[in-house]
Amino acid sequence: MLLNHIPDLFFNPRHEWTQIRTRFDQTAPVAVLRDLPILSSLPGICSYFGAVYLGWSASGIAHVKVSSLSALIMALIAWVAIFLALVMMGFFTHWMEETYGSGRSYMDCICFAIYVSFPLCLTGIGGLYPPIPITMLLILTAIGWSIWLLYLGVPLFMKIPEERGFLYASSIVCAALVVLVFMKVVTVFFWEIGLGPEFIPD
Secondary structure, eight states: OGGGGHHHHHHOHHHHHHHHHHHHHHSOOHHHHHHHHHHHHHHHHHHHHIIIIIOBOSSSSSOEEEOHHHHHHHHHHHHHHHHHHHHHHHHHHHHHHHHHTOOOOHHHHHHHHHHHHHHHHHGGGGGGSOOHHHHHHHHHHHHHHHHHHHHHHHHHHHTOOHHHHHHHHHHHHHHHHHHHHHHHHHHHHHHHTTOSOOEEEO
8 A cells, every 4th residue: 555655765765665676566556546535545535625714824814714515515526636647657657657668567566656646645735734934844844855755756757867867857846847737737727617616804
């Protein structure tokens, strides 16, 4: 399971990437794929409760909450978006692996994307208490952690030299930026058709 690797990915990531690679060489990554729906739903669930019951505040004085229905719709959209984004990142990672000679399967690449992105998904817990400064701090920390796991994990997990792994990881970052922009465009589309948040002043 993914949860079994989280502590060592934080405290001893180099050793843990080697362990993950060895495990994937021996067995199919079915358990990790089962964790994908759970992990991708975490930000939406936490943000739902934070937005409905606590609300956001830029100044720390006036809080703005979101109606229960609109929060539920946004949570479901967020879950689907994160799920599809991870699948797309697995596709891009696998699409580029022939260029860099890693020899990993499509399922392996999806699981790699899950491992790299789990710090970002864990920041969803911050949605339970969503003041903007705390949220931004958590997001920036998670981005740094995910990038560190990516650049460290590509040569270890993919079994390629570090120089080639750096180029591979940089290509994955570019693909992630493309996916992020696409998600923002889709978000604007949903807001335009009336599926945006319905704010309720506290």
